[in-house]
Amino acid sequence: MDSRIECTLSKFANTTKLCGAVNTLEGRDAIHRDLDRLERWACANRMKFNKAKYKVLHVGQRNPKHNYRLSGEWI
Numbered sequence: 001m002d003s004r005i006e007c008t009l010s011k012f013a014n015t016t017k018l019c020g021a022v023n024t025l026e027g028r029d030a031i032h033r034d035l036d037r038l039e040r041w042a043c044a045n046r047m048k049f050n051k052a053k054y055k056v057l058h059v060g061q062r063n064p065k066h067n068y069r070l071s072g073e074w075i
Helices: 025-043
Strands: 008-012 016-017
Touching: 016 025
Parallel strands: none
Antiparallel strands: 008 016
């Protein structure tokens, strides 16, 4: 699961968290690439992420609040 992940990936029991600084477009793109990698990993291992638990935490006053997708669903 961790293979080639650019951002910080935290796993505990049945919880997976992907974290990264998105102060540039490259940061946003890194998160998109990692979400795509996680989706491919889940498909290859016949696993699913719980869509009801998808969350995005935007921190900071000038945060651009980008939108993200996982498994074709907006988070």
